Amino acid sequence: MRKFLTLALTLAAVPSAAAAPVTLTYWQYDFASKVDTMNKLIAKFEAQNPDIRIRQETFPYDAYNQKVASSVPAGQGPDVVNLFYGWLPQYVDSGYLQPLPARDFPVAQIDKTFVPMVQTSKIGGQYYALPTSVRTLAVFYNKDLLRASGVLTPPRTWEDFIAAAQKVVKGAPPRFTTLGFGIQPDGQDYHVVREVLVRQFGGSPYSKDGKQVAYDSDAGQKAMSFYTDLFTKYKLGTPNFFPGNNSYRDAFIAGKVGMIIDGSFAVSTIQKGAKFGWGVVPLPVLRGNGVRSNFGSYWVNGITKNAKGDKLAASVKFLKFLTSEDTQRTWLQSVGEIPASRKLSNDQQLRRDPVYGPFVQALPFAHSTLFVDEAGQRKAWVDAINTVILQGAAPANAVKRAAADEQKILNGYYK
């Protein structure tokens, strides 16, 4: 009898041991170095977990959010998905993402081990997704152009920044031949006004819960005046200097711009394209108060509602692997994005790196904005800035306009 039982149990156990491995689908957008790195990481993960297979699918960046969004109502799509952090509120709201199991991802531990801006992904006290890497902003400058214009040290304060740009700029509106500063409101600049300048002038862009616009204030007006003065008063440059999608960056790479503000994600493009000496310095501070601030953004990996049972367990394993320090280090080396872990970003060698250092140093004071409609919220700012630089509106009115437009979007979402 016992023999029979053992046999029966063994037989029952055999099928599950020999069962096909769990297959997970992972989605991210199509960016060559990211896809290659992920393929290598997947091979490594599968070697460690022979019972899990990962299938990576990628889509063009322009269509990515749309593709993910349309898979929601259909109940199809990936088990683990890569998303821009700014899309999270909508995806959490739709029930598309499941909260990370607290047992495997304790909230307190994430708060402690990841850089502060990651807390934007904590919604209702729960984390829904985690990044491998993060990005901040810094000033890229053309060493050759600055030196030729008599600027020997790159700027540390906004006052120096303006003085340096004024020496570099050639031509006058509307015909510039060289820009001192590659001004571009719809590039990274509107983040600079909202998350950097508003704070440097002593304000705060939003209420603590992110539901109320708070930049319609003295600080907001000063920030808007300061930024638009770069165009109207100091004539450091002009938007859309080069045609195309990445005007300011392309113009910088072509050697026609002294300085631009861009994210760490631009490093590899500039490294490959620029045929001159260039460097990176932290975002400037105001000489008066020296307050530092930065805008941080990141892409997160979350688990969708499609992952259940075995798939959920496998997804948790995969997500732990994707957010591990080992993976973060691989990501930095092959993709060039800076690690999301506090420990790695405190690494002295990384902080002293001439290119990555300024981005890494900004992590402790980098803020992320909680978007509920990323495109709409950007448009509110870009239009407001354009009323000043294209139509001569008063900066104070422009701030009011941005605030009204954006508050309307927030109200529509939080109703």
Place this chain on the structure above:
Amino acid sequence: MATTSKLRGGRPAARAPARTGSLRRHQIRTAYTFLLVPLLFFLVVRFIPTLMSLRLSLFDWNILREQQPFVGLENYRTLLEDGRFGQALRNTALYTLIGVPVQVALGLGIALLLGRVRALRGLYRALYFAPYVTPIVAAAWVWQWVFSPQFGPVNTFLGWLHLPAQPFLTSPGQALPTTAALVVWQNLGFQVVLFLAGLAAIPRVYYEAAEIDGASGAQAFRKITLPLLNPTIVFSVVTGTIAYLQLFTQVVNLNFTDQGGPLGSTMTVALYIYQLAFGRYQMGYASAVTVVLFLIILLITLLQLRFLTRRYDA
């Protein structure tokens, strides 16, 4: 149409009394079987989605929400107060009012001139037709350079004439006419071909008769060319108007980071629909705009066909 009449004309001679009925039925059945395929295609690809979008416009349908509540005409009520929609509608009307007359007049003018060209005729035609077959994205890219305030040859040329440099696509006041110019330039080749064909179809004898009667060139143009070209002009105006009312690709690609900008000055209704649906996932509201655009196009087309089409008796 020519084929049917030929068939009908050919049949009586071959008529064999007993078999005609069954052959006829057979032919009809075959015809309907073949027609069924495109009909099915139209039903599935055109009509059903149209009806679905009509239904969708009555819901607050956001892709990223679990609940898609029925709101009746609420979306249409919102439309009435939507400043951006109003701006898109005004811009679209402006594009049509600028674009259609200019491209019809230029197309006809160039076709008349090309009719007189003897040497290098093919080359001239190819030159005018080239923009029409150029990918719009590429053309928009080149257009950005051509009208760049900094490097554009247009501003260099203005400089030679001691005229001030213009901001063109970067100014809310000039961006729309500049965009319209791109569309006209692109469509011109097609217009020219259309009018060349229309002109070729006018029998020479009319002109010869007019000449004998001592009519001037202008008179011949007014009394012969224009009336006999009427069907071509109607076709050109109607299809041109529809194309302008649906304007999208050029606008998107001329200002990629601020599509429909600066400050919404080049925004079209079609682009607004796209942004609402695929940028902000407000499918219900986007459908309401689609329905309104559909009704506008239908109304304008019917009006044009009613008032432009004339019968001229010789």
